[in-house]
Amino acid sequence: MNGGASSCEPGVRGALYSAKMALQARRPPDLHVRWLGRMEFARTLALQEEIVSKKRDDRSVEDQLLLLEHEPVYTIGRTPDQSSLSARRTAGRVRRGELGAVHLPHPVFAINRGGQATYHGPGQLMGYPIIDLRGCGQDLHKYLRWLEQLLIDLLAEYGIVASRRESLTGVWVGDRKMASIGVGVRHWITMHGFALNVSGDLSPFNHIVPCGINDVVMTSMEKETGTAFSVSAIAASIEKLAVNRIGDLRVIREERPINV
Numbered sequence: 448m449n450g451g452a453s454s455c456e457p458g459v460r461g462a463l464y465s466a467k468m469a470l471q472a473r474r475p476p477d478l479h480v481r482w483l484g485r486m487e488f489a490r491t492l493a494l495q496e497e498i499v500s501k502k503r504d505d506r507s508v509e510d511q512l513l514l515l516e517h518e519p520v521y522t523i524g525r526t527p528d529q530s531s532l533s534a535r536r537t538a539g540r541v542r543r544g545e546l547g548a549v550h551l552p553h554p555v556f557a558i559n560r561g562g563q564a565t566y567h568g569p570g571q572l573m574g575y576p577i578i579d580l581r582g583c584g585q586d587l588h589k590y591l592r593w594l595e596q597l598l599i600d601l602l603a604e605y606g607i608v609a610s611r612r613e614s615l616t617g618v619w620v621g622d623r624k625m626a627s628i629g630v631g632v633r634h635w636i637t638m639h640g641f642a643l644n645v646s647g648d649l650s651p652f653n654h655i656v657p658c659g660i661n662d663v664v665m666t667s668m669e670k671e672t673g674t675a676f677s678v679s680a681i682a683a684s685i686e687k688l689a690v691n692r693i694g695d696l697r698v699i700r701e702e703r704p705i706n707v
Contacts, residue, residue, distance in 0.1 A: 478578075478693040480686040482679065483515040488522070488556055488567065491515060491575070495638045498577045503634045506579065512689050513575040514682040519553040519568040519651060524560045524629060531563035531659040551654050560639040562616075562629040563659030570647020570667070572678050573640070574685065580635045584698040587632060591616055593696050594641055598626045600692075601643075601685050607671050617658070618643075623666035627658055643685075644668065646675045 483491070491513070502508045523532060532555065553568070567573060580590060595611055598618045602609040602625065609618050609625055618626035626643040644667035652665045669675050 477509055478512055478576075478690055479509045480512045480514065480689060482682050482686075483513055484679075485516040485518065485569065487518050488520040488554075491517070491573075492556070492558065495575055495577060499633055499636050499638055502577065502579055502636050506581070510576070510578045510693070512686070513573075513577070514686065515573050515575075516569055516571060516678050517567040517573055519566070521551055521553055521555045521564055521566050521651075521655060522560075522629075523555065523557050523564040524562045525557055531656040533656060553651065558639065559631040559633075560629040562627075563657075564655045565627050565629070565642065565657055566651045566655065567642055568647070568651060570645055570669075570678060572643040572645050572681050572685070574643070575640045576637055576689075578637045578696070580632065580637060582698060583696045585635055587630075590637065590696065591628060591630065593692070594628055594630075597685065597688055597692060598641060598643060601681070601688055602668070604684060605668060605672065605676070607668060615658075615660070620666055620671055623664045623671075624657065624660075625666055625668070625671070643681070645678050645681050 494513070498508075498511055502510075521532070532551070553566075555564075574594075576594070578590070580587065583590065592611075595616070595618055599609045599611075602618070602620075607620060607625075609620050611617075612619050616628050617624055618628075626641055628641045629639055631638045644665060646667055646669035649665050649667060649670075657663050657665055668681070
C-alpha cells in the first residue's frame with residue numbers, strides 16, 4: 448500500500464487509544480447505586496462525608512446513590528429557626544411552641560442541608576445521591592427538579608399519581624406529602640437527598656411540624672394503595688430509574704474531531 452495510513456498500524460493504534468482515553472477522562476463517571484439495608488443515621492452521615500471528600504480530591508471517583516432505611520431519627524437543617532421541632536396536636540402534654548428535642552421520642556441531628564425538621568425511620572426509603580454537579584452544569588435547581596421527577600416517575604410505576612407543588616420542594620399526592628427532599632452541597636458535590644414514605648408507622652411525624660409546613664398531612668405508598676410494599680423492592684425500582692435517567696442531569700460537552 449502506497450501512502451496513507453492504516454488504523455492497523457502501531458502508530459495509529461496508539462493515537463486512537465490515547466484519544467479514547469482522553470474522551471473517557473472528560474466523560475462524567477457513571478452512577479454507582481448501593482443498597483445498604485438499615486443503618487443508623489450517624490454511620491450514614493459519616494459515609495457520605497467520606498465519599499464527598501474522596502470526590503473532592505479526585506474527580507474520577509464515580510458518582511453514587513446510597514439507598515437505605517434508617518433507625519428512627521429526626522433531622523433538621525442548620526437554621527436559626529427550629530420551630531418545626533415543636534410538638535403539634537399534643538395539647539395538655541407538651542406546651543405548644545416548645546422547642547428542642549426534650550419531648551421527641553427519637554434522637555435529633557442538625558445537618559448541612561436545607562429545610563426544616565423531618566422524621567426518618569423503618570418503612571421509609573432514603574436516597575442519598577452523591578453527585579458532582581460540576582459535570583451537571585452546576586445547576587442546583589435542575590438537580591432538585593431531577594430528584595422530584597425521579598420520584599414522580601417511580602410512583603407512577605405503582606399506579607400512584609404524584610406531582611410537585613408550587614414553591615414547595617418534594618413530591619405530593621393531592622395535598623398529602625409523599626416524599627421530602629433536602630440536599631447539601633460541598634464544592635458542588637451533593638449529599639443528603641430524598642425520603643420516600645413506603646410503608647409503616649407515620650405517627651412520629653406528629654411530634655414535629657414536618658418540613659415546617661403547618662397542618663401538612665404525610666402519606667405513604669401503603670396508605671395510598673392499601674399495599675404494604677417492601678422498601679428493598681422499591682429501592683430496586685428506583686435504582687433502575689436513576690441509572691437510566693442520570694444522563695438527563697449530565698452536561699454533555701461537545702467533542703472536537705480528532706485527526707490521526
